[in-house]
Amino acid sequence: MKYLCLICAETVLEQMTEAAAEKHLEEYVEFTQAIKESGHYLGCNRLLPPSAAITLRVRNGKVTTTDGPFAETKEQLGGYYLIEARDLNEAIQVASRIPGAKHGCVEVRPVAEDEQTLKALGFADASR
Amino acid sequence: MKTNQQQPKSSPLSENAVREAVNALYRSDSRHIFATLIRLLGDFDLAEEALHEAFRIALEQWPRDGVPANPKAWLVSTGRFKAVDGIRRRARLDVLEDADALADPSSEDTEVWDDEGVEDDRLRLIFTCCHPALSPDAQVALTLREVCGLATEEIARAFLTPAATLAQRIVRTKAKIRDAGIPYQVPAYAELPDRLEPVLRVIYLVFNEGYSASSGPLLTRHDLSEEAIRLGKLLVELLPEPEAQGLLALMLLQESRRAARSSPNGELILLDDQDRGLWNREQIAEGTALVERALLSRRFGPYALQAAIAAVHANAIDAAATDWAQIAALYEMLMRTDSSPVIELNHAVAVAMRDGPAAGLDLVDDILGRGDLADYHLAHAARADLCRRLGRTAEARAAYEQALGLTRQEPERRFLERRLRELQG
Structure with missing residues (x-):
């Protein structure tokens, strides 16, 4: 199964001291390397802070935009890993090693892999 | 699936006797068989359906063919066979792979039920x-x-x-x-x-x-x-983990007092006033033995400690003989592993019994002063009781009234009202 691990924290990289940010990124180098070797890795990205975000809606064909993320919370989405795991327990084991879990929290979400979704998203051959 | 004719079986029984045997088996083992079917079928609902099918077929066939030598294994493999058969039929127009995987020939009936x-x-x-x-x-x-x-x-x-x-x-x-x-997995030891x-x-x-x-x-x-x-x-x-033993002990020890903790008309009776002759000695012995085992492991936690406290109460001949020093010490250990305001409150009550109501009241007031248990009726009831014992009647009355305003449970309300009347009388 595929799981998306959403990393949320109160402090994002941009708000850290240079030394702290460097150390934090080193931990990510190590973790990413480890899950690539173990075969769990499918993809990942770090996101710029929510201050760089814009939220848009289309209503009656008209686009309206507001600044910032769609939900203002203390914890900010800072990045994600897409992983492959046998089941939720394995996903939890992998996600618990994400460095950000020590400072903030990680939401583990199963990826929808029903036929209808796969077809709609152009993964019709099922084996992505 | 093996056919029934090939299985060793006991001599044919009357239909009633078989029905009774099947019912008994259902009561004692159906959840166990269900658990195995979930593993084999990978789905709760399929397993539930398979379980009922298997018992239905048993009721049909056993009176005729006799009860199989291993009835549980028979029920598991029959249930699994029926479920796979059903999937096959439903999937005939669809893919057959899933059903084939379930009917893996390498998993023979005998392997389905190894203890x-x-x-x-x-x-x-x-x-x-x-x-x-x-x-x-x-x-x-x-x-x-x-x-x-x-x-x-x-x-x-x-x-x-x-x-x-x-x-x-x-x-x-x-x-x-x-x-x-x-x-569907037992977690790793770590x-x-x-x-x-x-x-x-x-x-x-x-x-x-x-x-x-x-x-x-x-x-x-x-x-x-x-x-x-x-x-x-x-x-x-x-x-048999120490905390599982501790929890079982705790439940048995609390349950042992059931007959004594309310009067025939439903009034709450406090530990001190309970007729200890009504306590269930068998449950106390079982619970006490379990606590001792858990404590000996040295890997015990909050459940075993709470059970140990219950065991001290349970093994006192009368309320006056309660070893409050030991109870207070156990609460102190509990506060180190799993501190919560409720545990602190219980500790305060034990200290009051060991060192007198004034010492206990100081601790209760500390807890209430932090605002932690302001809405917890038992905290105010405890304060009321300590004030009463110190002769501070007005304060006791106020605290009982506060407790009364917070409890939702009828017997507790009646108990608090009774205490209030006693103060006025």
Whole structure:
């Protein structure tokens, strides 16, 4: 199964001291390397802070935009890993090693892999 | 599947005798067979259907062919065969792969029921129902439904929830197990402390719901407590961890006082005033032995410590003989492992018994001063009691009234009202 691990924290990289940010990124180098070797890795990205975000809606064909993320919370989405795991327990084991879990929290979400979704998203051959 | 003709069997029995045997088997082993079917079929609903099919066929065939040598193995393989057959038929126009995988020829009937793996199935079921990805409400509902085999209506009644709400909760929970990929698995030893915790919490919650209904006219709902003790025994049998033993001991020791803790007309009777002759000695002995075993392991935690406290009470000949020094010491250990304001309150009461009401009142006032238990009726009731013993009647009365305003439980209300009247008289 595929799981998306959403990393949320109160402090994002941009708000850290240079030394702290460097150390934090080193931990990510190590973790990413480890899950690539173990075969769990499918993809990942770090996101710029929510201050760089814009939220848009289309209503009656008209686009309206507001600044910032769609939900203002203390914890900010800072990045994600897409992983492959046998089941939720394995996903939890992998996600618990994400460095950000020590400072903030990680939401583990199963990826929808029903036929209808796969077809709609152009993964019709099922084996992505 | 092997045909029945090839199986060794006992001589044909009367239909009634077979029916009785099947019913007995259903009562004693159906949840166990169900747990194994979930592993084999990978789905709660398929397994439930297969279980009922298997018992239905047994009722049909056993009177004619005799009871098979290993009835549980027969029921498991019959249930599995029926389920796979059903999947095949439904999938005829579809893909056949899934059904073929289920009917893996390498897993012969004999392997379906080897005792060791099968014991694990019940443990798998418990850990799946109490998976931390499920909400506490969902864990309780699913455990009672799937592990204990209670009907949805029974659970709804016990928890004063509409049956439709509960049924929906169970359906959603099963969907989450499927969608999130919660495996049917006993956790690895390293994860055990973390994963055992919700299991113990669910069992204790069920027990407490039965021991002291959170609202309503009845003080106890016996069936739930019994169910929780049965679950606790199963867990200790399958996984003799010190905290599981501690929890079972705690439940047995609390349950031992059931007959003594309310009067025939439903009035609450405090520990001090209980007729100790009504305490269940067998449960006390069993609970005490379990606590001792748990404490000897030196890996005990909050459940074993609470059980140890209950054991000190249970083994005192009368209230005056209670070893309050030991109880206060056990509460101090408990506060180091698992501190909560309620535990602090109980510690304060024990200190009051050991060193006098003034010492206890200081501690209670500290806790209330922090605002932690401001809405907890027992904190005000404890304060009232200590003030009463110190002769501070006006303060006692005010605290009883505060407690009265906070409790939702009828017997407790009547108890507090009685205490208030005594103060006025």
